[in-house]
Structures are given as C-alpha cells and as structure tokens.
Amino acid sequence: MLSLIIFIPLIAALALLMVSRENTALIKVFGVGAAGASLALSLWLLFSFDVANAEMQFVQTLHWVPALHINYLVGVDGISLWMVVLTAFLGLIAIMFSFTQKKGLRNFVALMLALEAGTLGVFLALDTILFYVFWELMLVPTYFLIGIWGEGRRVYATMKFVIYTLVGSLLMLVAILSLTMTHYGATHDVTFDLRVLTHTHIDPATQMWMFFFFFLAFAIKVPVFPLHSWLPHAYVACPIPALILLTGAMSKTGAYGFLRFCLPLFPDAVESFAPVIGFLAATGMVYGAWIAIAQKDLKALVAYSSISHLGFIVIGIFAHNGTGIEGSVLQMVNHGIIASALFLIVAFIEMRMGTRNLNELRGLSKAMPVLYGSFMLVMLAALGLPGLNGFVGEFMILMGVWTSSMFSGLSGVLVLMGGLSIVFASIYMLYMFQGSMQETSDNLPDGLTDIDRCEFKLILPACLLIILIGLYPKPFIDRITPSVDSLLHLEKTVNLHAGEDNHH
C-alpha cells in the first residue's frame, strides 16, 4: 500500500526514460497516470486510516541489509498522513502544470516524479537509514530541475542549494549512526527502527550534540533563520512546476523531521534549545515578512513570505504542546496549498505579461476576472484572514506559543513578533495583489485573456480547500491529535540501567 504510493512515481520516472522524447502524449499519460495513482492511493489511505489509533499504521517491512539490520520499513501516523496526501496532491498539480514546459519535457516529468517519490519516501520511512536515503534522493532531481530548466543564476542557485543541504544531511548521517550505537550500548541490539530508538534513553550531554546535528539538517531544509539564504536564490531560479513541489512539499520535510526525530529522541535538548529556536523562528517570521515588503519580483516576494510562514510552523513545533504542534501540522498543509497556489498565479501572470515585476504590472483585473477572484481568495488566505485556512493554523500556533512552558518568559514577545509579521503579511500581500490587479493600465497587451479552463482546474482545488479547512478544520485536526498526544507523552523505557543489567 504505502510502498505503492512511493514506488509508482519512481518506477514511472524510470520507465519514462525509455519513452521517446517526441511522444508527448505518452509522456503526459505516464506523468498524470503515476501521480494520479499515487494521489488516489493516498486518498484511499486517508479514508481507511484509523482515526483513534496513535500508532504507526499500514506498516510494511522487508529485510534490506540484514547484516546491519537495516530494513525497508514504512508506516504512517496522523502526522505523516497529511504530509503524504499533501505531497501526492501537489505532485499531480505540479506535473499537470509542467506540461507547459517546452524544452525536454520527458526528462522534466521524470525528474518531477522522482522528486515526488523521494519526498513521499521521507514522510513514510521509519528506518533511519531508509529515511536518509530518501532524504538524499530528493536532492538529486532538484539539482537538475533547477540547474537545467531554471532561469537567471540557476547554476549558482542550485550549487548553493545542494551544498548547503548536503552539509546538513551529512551531519545528520553521523547522528543517525551514533544514535544506533547508543542504543546498541544500552541493549546490544543493532536497530535502525525509529519506533524502537525513540524509547532509548540518551544522556543529556549526548542529546545536545546529536540534537544539534539533526537540527542543522532540518533547519537548513525548512529553512530556519539565519540558514535561509539558499532559498531566495533557489526559488527565484526554480521553474514553477518544480517550485510547487519544492515549497509545498519539500520544505515540510524539515519541519516533519523536527517532529519525527528531534522532539521524541532528544526531549532534554529540545527543552534547553527551545527558547533560542523559538526566537530564531520568530525573527525569521518578521525578517522574511519585512524583506517581502521591499520586493518587486513577485516570485521573490512569495519566496520571502514563505520564509515568514515557515517560521510559524517551526515555532509551533517547539511550543511543545498539543495546540501548537497540531496547529503546525495543519499549517504545513495550509502553507503547501497556499504557497503553491500563489506560485501558480505568479506563473499565470508571467506567461501572459512576460514579466513578474510589480513596477510593470498594473490593472489586470478587468481582463482577468476569474484570476482576480481566485487570486483574491488565495491572497486573503495567505495573509491569514480569519475564516480561511491560514488563520486556523496561525491562531492555534500562536495560542500554543502563548500557553507554552518552553520559552521561559519569552512567549509574550514571540507572540507579538508573530502579530507584527501578520500585519506585515497584510501589507506585502496587498502590495502584490493590488499592485498587479487593480487600478488601470494603458499598456496591457492586446488579446490578454483570462485563465482558461485547464488552468482554472489547477487552482480550483486549492481554493476549495482554503474554504473547507477554514470552515471545518475538525476532521483534519482529529487525525493529527492522537499521534501528537503520544508524541508528547513518550516514555523512555529503554534506559542505560536496563542495558547494564542485560550486560551482567
């Protein structure tokens, strides 16, 4: 089941390489078929998921490297469930949108499928080595997607992105190995099974540096301020279909990593670092929003707004209480929907106007009423209008921060910084929306047309979800709650004492 979700896109990607480059019809069938099958399966997963069960479900295991007890081990809980559905959803949209690529369509679609598979794998892997493999697998397609199909300083951007994230992930590999060593020290069992490792007691001093290594890898991926400098370059250079997956799904792998690894494995370290991380995240929220106000390139504006919104997700996770974490998980879904929709809109505008520069855009609303309406809805969700989905997440996150015991007196300040970034969000979003759509312009190109039926289909699901989650978030939250509860009440049963007893 879960393996099919991961491997259908991966196998389709490999199979595509055997299809002729010219045969666009078949390429499209492969792309949509694989991504669609993956989405259909993930929706089936969503409906057969046991809501009340906090444990991993649909677990599949296969021996992979028996000598080292490395297994192919996948499973899903309430947190990863939504990430999988989100990734499969965005995967389909991104691949449908990538058919607008003129150059090298076959390879583009193949790489997109591979990227989707890698991301899905990260969310589903329960074996730490398998997780690492998928983690790196995401990087390869991204490197080529930006490097070959990108724009502007694409080589610089992609090199920076890859090297930056590689530094983090290599440190994570060190931590993954020492984690298993620690467990071996306690039980004389070699295992990479995350479900077992989370119960291992690790002494606080070791926790600190292991946490730091994991944190660095994830923080770069999210990114957390001030480790974000790859993002604007990569996002601006990245072709928009790939960007949908990049911002919608891949940026969530970092936040997911915090939840899956940092919180359960290193509770003491989390407690000591939470105020610092909270402060960095809040700084990133304000900083990203403030810089977004000064942007003229729509793509860069959305990129910086992403930095700001991802800060919310991180701060909610480190609030370390039910409201905050559940808000963060929901906000991951929300941001995936909103940011990808915003990038789609930017692409629609650029395809018609040939520019993304706010100084050159003006008065599009008359010619494009449908785009105007959907742009407005997405923009309002992005600036956190109460009643739409963005606000639900932000409200729960900030409520979690306000009531959190982790930030040692800083909570009030952090919430105020969150408030400031919300005010800034309304400013830059209105700059973007009003600046491009409203007022009048004399030099609109002749024959400027509204988005067509196909393009509307790409943006419509996002619009519906924005309203649905805003009106009725309960079914979404209900699936997250049990897993978050068990995460917060994890007991360290495998401790050093027990290990020593075994030894004697």
Place this chain on the structure above:
Amino acid sequence: MFASSWLILLFPLLGFIGLSWYGNRISKNLAGLVGCGTVAASFFMTLVTLSNLLFLPPEERVGQVQVLYQWVSAGTFKLNMAILVDPLSVFMFLIVTGVGLVIHIYSMGYMHDDPEYSRFFAYLNLFIFSMLVLVAAADFFFLIVGWALVGLASYLLIGFWREKTSAVLAARKAFVMNVIGDVGMVIAAFAIFESFGTLNFVDVFAAAPGMFRPNDDTMLLITLLLLVGAFAKSAQLPLHTWLPDAMEGPTPVSALIHAATMVTAGVYLVARCHVLYELAPYTMYFIAGVGIITAVFAGSMALVQYDIKRVIAYSTMSQLGYMFLAMGIGVYSLGMFHLMTHAFFKALLFLAAGSVIHSLDGEQDIRKMGGLKNIMPLTHATFLIGALALAGFPLTSGYFSKEAIIMSSYYAEMGNFVFWAIAVLAAGMTAFYIFRVYFYTFVGGLRSPDAHPHESPMIMAVPLVVLAALALLGGVLGPWVDSFLSPVFGHVVEHQHNNALESIALAAGIGGIATAGLLYMVSKDRMSLIKEAMAPLYDLLFHKYYVDEIYDFLIVHPTKAIGAFMEQKVEREGIDYVVDEVGLQVKEVSRGISLWQSGKVRGYALNMVVGMVTILLFVVFM
C-alpha cells in the same frame, strides 16, 4: 426555539455566493432584487427571533447558545460553531438588517448606472453576513472571524472603484489598520483562553467575577488588548486615520458600513464584554477618556472641511466617541441607544448627502453647492431632520440619546465635571459643523453654474423618508431599549435630571446652530478676516492635526527604509555573503590541501616520516 436564527445569517451568505457566481449572467434588476431580498428575509427572521425572545420571561432571555457543529477539538482547545441569541445580539440584528435593508434599497437607485452593479450587491451582502457573524458569535474566536470579515467587506467596498488609485490606497490603509486591531484581539483571545480555558462568552463571563479582583493585571491586559481591536474598528484615537479616507467608497457604503453598523462594532464589543470591563475600572476610565477626546478632536476637524462626506465622517468619529464615553462610565444601554439613533440619523445624513452628490454628478465640495433647498425639496427636508437630530435639537431622536449620555457623564458613578464639560463642548461643535454644511449646501444660490441638479428618483426617496421618520421619532424607543437590554447588562440606568445642566447642554447645541447661521450670513470679506485671524489653528484643523504626516514620518517611512536596508545590508551583504564566503574559504583550503597530493613519491615519503616522528614523540612524552 432559536435554531431558526441561523437563517438570519444564511440568507445574506447565499446572496453573496449567488451574486458573485452568477452576477454577470443575470439582469441588473434581478441582481438588485436578490441583494435586497436576502436582507429583507434576514430582517424578517430577525423579527421572528425578536418575538420569540419577547415571549420568554426576561431572566431566560440571556445565554441562548445555538450550536451547529463542533468546529475543532485540539488538546484543550475546543470550539463549537455556535451563535448566541440574547437581547443584545438581537438588538444589533435589528439595526444591521433593518438599516441595511433600507440602504440596500437606496443603492438600487444610487448605483443604477454602475457597470458592476451585481458585484456591488454581492459585496453588500457579504458585509451584512459578516456583521451578523460578528454580533451573533457566541465566543471570541468567531467574534474575531466576523471582525475580520467585516474588515474585508469594508476593504472591498472602499476599493469598489478599483480603477481609482486613491480608492485602492484608501482600501489598503483601512485593511492594514484593521489588521492591527485584529492582532490585538487575537492576543486578547490567547490571554482569555489561558485564564479561563475557554473562549465561550457564557463561560468566560460566568467565571470572571469569581476569579479576578478589580484591576487585576490580567484583566487590565485582556481589556486593553480587546480595546486595540475596538478602537481600530471604531476609528478612535490613535487608530482613526483610515475612516476619513474610507469615504472613497460609494456613498451607500459610507452610510451602511462607515456610519451605521461596522464602525459601531467596537462599542458592541465593550458592551458584550462589560463583565470583563467592570473588573477593570482603570480601563473604563481610559475608554471614557479616549472617547471624549476623540469626540472633541474629530469635531474640531469637521469644523473646517469642505468635502461633504468627510464632514459627516468626522462627525461619525465624534459620535462614536460619545458612545465610548457612555461605555466608559458604565451606562451601557444609553450607549447602545445612541448607537441606534446614530444609525438612523447618520445613515440618513449620508444618504441625503449621496442624493446631493448623485444629482451633482459626483461633486462633493460644499463650496460648489448651494441653493438646493428649492430644487431638491425632499432631500433638503430629510437632510435637515438628520442635521437636527445630530445636533441634538429637542424632541428629535438624537436629543434623547445624546442628552442622556451628557447628563450621565456628570451623574454616573464614574462621571465627573470634566467629562461633562468636554461633552458639552463637542455637542456645540457638532451643531456648528453640521449646520455649516447645511447652509453651504441648501441655502443661498447654486455656486457651480454648469450643474443641473434634480430631485432623486423614488427608489432613493423612500429610504430617505423612512430614515427621516426614524431619526425624528426614534427617541421614544429610549425606555424600551433600556428595559429590553437590562437582562444583559443586569441593571436599568437611572435617569438624572438637573435643569441647569440640561439647559447649558441644550444652549450649546442651539448656540452652535445659531453661530453657523450667523457666520454664513456675514459677508465673505469678514469670513476671510476671521480665517486670517485664526490662520494657524485653521491650518492645523484643515490638515487634520497632521496625524497622517506624523504616521508617515514615524512609521511608514522607517518601515520601508528598514525593509530596504535589511534586504541590501543584512540579507545580501550579510547572511548571504557569509555563507558564500564559507564556501569559498573551504574551496581555498582544499586547494591548499590538494598541493600535498602532488603525485611525487618523495613528497609522500617525507610526509610519512614527519607523521611517524610526530606519533613517536606523542607516545613517548605523553
């Protein structure tokens, strides 16, 4: 029993969805009928709810919560999608749907030639829905939702003529200002949730008196944070600058949103949370102080403006100040009564002004009007009634509500002579500025030769007459409002009478009217003499105390400058540079290291020897 009250909210929502989806495909008349019909249905359901409520004995009229479904349950945070039906919310329903209906009908005439007629009605319906959510909410969360949605509707309608740059800018300003208020309320909600573990009005208000002593820090914090939202929405100092600019929107919008309903949301909020405010007497004084200062501050700016809509907008600010004064001194039902009469006469003034503007093809400068008394008799008569009510002329509705607040500002427990004196001063100003507009507009001769004014069509005239009747006679409802709302506020306000004080207040009003008349009668030369003598003061008032300029200088420019600075210095030359530099240094170092890998065996041998000697020394001496 009150489940049908959901329909009050449902109709305008359906109207909004229907009109925004099919608006372009149906005829203008149908769009207008749909827009008005939904609000009429909503008004009818309000009447049904009202009669249901009146059947109950007074003590059972409060706390009727209607749950639709559980909205979320996350950890300790549980919330229902629910509305609260009690006298206060029904009272607000009546004003919103009643005045809203009249203004909808008027709009059918006023907007008749606008190409985007159906979009206008869609937005108006959205506004009615949002405002109903705001006043129907049974908890702080949905209060905030309604709060933000009315802000959105206000934004959409201010910027309705989206081709006009000034309208776009005004809309943005209003939106951002209101988001600041929203953030204050959101944080207040966090503090409430932290203290009470719930956001339900009923539970919070039941628990508060037992948990907190008066002026407890938490209570002060919560009440002040809520006020940020209230002041932003109700255009009180210092968050008022968006309201005059909001007059960029069509005139019915100014009447409905920026006079009769939305801007009173702040007053409603204080009334709704009066249990919390009574636990924070310091905040109450603060409210009364800000209210009274805003009343006189806005009134003074209205003295010298020439844009007919802006004068009325400043007067709205000023009257909202009175309502906050009433809240601050604890006479809630008087504040709500003034809210109601104000909704009548201010909507009337705006619509009558709209009728003038409409017939002069969009002219808003009162210097170019004049002599319309005979050309537009109905508009003239209704405007005069509205002006008299606003000035507090005896026996009009405004007289009863304003006079009661002014008297209470002296006699109420928290009242004092200063509040009373400033309130009287502001009343005098009010009478002066509104009759200044009246004389400029309707008396004398027409000062713009090209104009061809005409009386407005029936569809605009009927709403004017209805509102004029309410503005004239609404005063008799005073005692009913007091007793109807008493289950919510827990007590009936005692009316104080003192002939001397009442006469002074009355004299201030009539004096204001007389002064306006006198100044208008004197010749233009003497007017300019007076203007010159008062030049610095006149400038200060005309430029609205330079508040916009001060905000630009202190907040807007620094924000932009810091944004640009951070992008250039911190982002590009700071963080990004450091990261690139780390990469370059690593590259340099590895180039250095790669020199060792020269491929010459002699070099490797030397390295080996050096290494072995080092290890040897290490082993021997350590």
